[in-house]
Ligand code: 8DG
Ligand code: MG
């Protein structure tokens with residue numbers, strides 16, 4: 001197809017809606033892909049990992065936080081053309097909560113992120129990383145028991 005590269009292959013990412021009250025954990029990216037945009041913690045699925053294992057590992061590596069109640073929410077297909085070469089990610093979106101609600105996020109990969117903070121779902125920062133922006137724009141809500149009146 002028009003976007004096809006015979007050498008490049010799609011990759012799998014696992015990213016986490018880490019929820020606390022009505023807030024979600026976001027970090028501003030330092031990356032060739034989506035630089036300066038706000039994104040969920042997450043990264044590449046490693047060989048042999050479950051989605052839950054990858055979610056817990058990436059959150060721990062990037063923020064130091066321990067998570068629990070890790071659940072699959074949905075999957076999206078993302079072509080990221082903003083970087084030096086196009087990337088194609090199949091992105092697995094998980095939901096989780098903090099194992100210990102008193103634990104604070106640390107910026108453990110400062111070369112990849114400006115820092116982590118909790119953001120009210122109704123007042124999200126801008127700009128959001130494109131795969132996340134696409135979901136929010138579609139009306140997706142990661143919170144359980146959300147009822148629409
Ligand atoms: P790793 O070496 O730790 O495995 O990778 P990383 O450095 O943590 O990778 P990443 O860029 O944070 O995540 C991998 C890809 O996941 C990213 O390039 C595109 C895709 N992705 C989405 N949405 C999101 C999101 O909200 N946050 C993050 N971190 N990645 C996302 O499609
Ligand atoms: Mg990572």
Ligand code: MG
Nearest residue numbers: 041042043062
């Ligand atoms: Mg990451």
